[in-house]
Each structure stands twice: as structure tokens, then as C-alpha cells.
Amino acid sequence: MSHSGIIFPGIIACFAVSLAATVIIPNSQLGSLSPEIKEEDGRFVDAYPVADLSLAARGKEVYVSQGCQSCHTQVVRGNDTADVERGWGVRKTVPRDYLFENPPLVGAGRLGPDLANVGSTAWRNEPADDPYKPVKRDAAWQMLHLYHPTAVSKLSNMPSYSFLFQKHRIAGSGDKDALTNLPKTLLPEDGFEIVPSADVKALVAYLLSLDRSHSLKEAPAVAASAPAHK
Numbered sequence: 377m378s379h380s381g382i383i384f385p386g387i388i389a390c391f392a393v394s395l396a397a398t399v400i401i402p403n404s405q406l407g408s409l410s411p412e413i414k415e416e417d418g419r420f421v422d423a424y425p426v427a428d429l430s431l432a433a434r435g436k437e438v439y440v441s442q443g444c445q446s447c448h449t450q451v452v453r454g455n456d457t458a459d460v461e462r463g464w465g466v467r468k469t470v471p472r473d474y475l476f477e478n479p480p481l482v483g484a485g486r487l488g489p490d491l492a493n494v495g496s497t498a499w500r501n502e503p504a505d506d507p508y509k510p511v512k513r514d515a516a517w518q519m520l521h522l523y524h525p526t527a528v529s530k531l532s533n534m535p536s537y538s539f540l541f542q543k544h545r546i547a548g549s550g551d552k553d554a555l556t557n558l559p560k561t562l563l564p565e566d567g568f569e570i571v572p573s574a575d576v577k578a579l580v581a582y583l584l585s586l587d588r589s590h591s592l593k594e595a596p597a598v599a600a601s602a603p604a605h606k
């Protein structure tokens with residue numbers, strides 16, 4: 377007896393059932409899930425669950441959206457290269473450094489310095505000015521640098537990110553985050569101040585969080601100032 381008449385419909389049925397069970401039904405149950413938002417009188421009260429996005433994590437999104445990774449790597453190459461000598465890190469970076477990074481921003485090119493440790497090396501040599509004069513890369517430095525790179529690094533060819541800042545008329549005692557280290561030539565007219573946007577505040581928090589100096593078993597620190605391995 378020939379069963380050829382049911383083989384083909386049987387195969388189709390197998391695929392259809394598998395597709396429904398693994399894709400269509402789960403997608404109809406979960407695909408359109410979004411956080412539950414509670415509102416009272418049209419005003420937002422509460423949302424659950426919320427993504428765990430710290431300021432630095434939000435800053436990482438800004439970093440990616442602005443394409444910083446096209447000019448900056450976050451990879452300190454082997455201990456015997458110039459990277460450690462330049463002060464870009466106290467050891468080479470290894471896969472463990474990127475464990476919770478999604479995506480890891482190893483970068484595409486090095487038009488600018490490596491940023492793998494830009495938050496930990498609080499002091500770096502000033503490239504354009506006096507190479508032996510260490511300059512502190514704190515939040516105020518990062519802000520001014522993003523606003524107008526040549527204000528802190530004379531020969532910089534990094535693009536200005538001044539569009540991430542706003543010029544505000546000074547109200548009351550002024551905005552507590554307004555830039556206070558602007559050189560005279562960049563000061564706005566009287567009665568105005570330059571205020572960083574939420575995006576640039578997050579970006580600076582991200583830059584200051586970049587620290588891969590922890591001494592690891594597979595990559596012990598080779599330069600001095602490394603924190604002790606715990």
C-alpha cells in the first residue's frame with residue numbers, strides 16, 4: 377500500500393506545528409510585552425520593570441550614537457608595545473575585561489588616544505602642550521574638551537561636540553552644571569551660560585567609568601600605579 381498521498385501533507389503539518397509552537401504562539405504571548413505603567417489623572421506614577429540603565433550605561437549609548445568608536449579604541453595592546461608607555465593603561469586588556477559589555481567597544485581605528493582607561497588614569501601627559509606636564513582628565517576637563525577640543529589640546533583634530541550643549545540665559549544664581557572653565561574667547565555674551573545636555577552629562581559619566589587597571593591573573597599590571605589584586 378502506498379502512503380505517498382500523506383507524506384507531503386505530513387511534512388507540511390510537522391513544520392506548521394513546530395513553527396506555531398516555537399515562534400507564533402510564544403510571540404503572541406510575549407512579543408508585545410512592555411513595562412506596566414501606572415498613571416493617575418493622566419500623570420505618570422510608576423513603571424515596572426525598568427531597564428537598569430545607570431548614567432554611565434546611558435552615556436555608553438551616546439558614545440555609540442556619536443560614533444566615538446570610529447576614532448577611539450578601548451584596547452591596550454600587549455605589555456611590550458608603546459600603549460603602556462603612553463599611559464593608556466597599566467597592563468594589556470584581555471577578554472575578561474569585556475565580560476559584561478554588550479557590545480564591547482573595542483573600536484575601529486586610532487585617530488585619537490585609546491580610552492580603555494581614560495577614567496582611571498586621572499593624570500595623563502598633555503600631548504600638544506608640554507609633554508611632561510600632566511593634566512587631570514576630570515569631569516570639568518572632559519566637558520570642556522567635548523565642547524571645544526582645542527581649548528584643552530591645542531592641536532586637536534577631534535570634532536567639537538558643542539551641539540550637545542545649550543546656551544541658556546542665566547536665571548537666578550545660574551545652572552549648577554554650567555561650564556565654568558571656558559577660556560575668554562569661548563565665553564558667551566553677558567547674561568548667558570553654556571549648559572551640558574543630559575546626553576553629554578551621561579557621556580562624561582561613561583568616560584569617567586572607563587577603568588581597566590585592575591590587575592588580573594592573566595594580565596598582571598606591569599606599570600606602577602595599579603590597584604592591588606583582591
Ligand code: HEC
Nearest residue numbers: 442443444447487488489494500525529532533534535537
Ligand atoms: C575624528 C576622530 C575623532 C572622533 C570622532 C572623536 N575623537 Fe576623541 N580624540 C580624537 C583625537 C585626535 C584626540 C587627541 C587630541 C585631543 O586630546 O583632543 C582625541 C582625544 C580624546 C580624549 C582625550 C583622551 C586623552 O587622554 O588624551 C577623549 C576623552 C576623547 N577624545 C573622547 C571622545 C568622545 C567621547 C568622542 C565621541 C563623542 C570622540 N572622542 C570622538 C579624535 C576623535
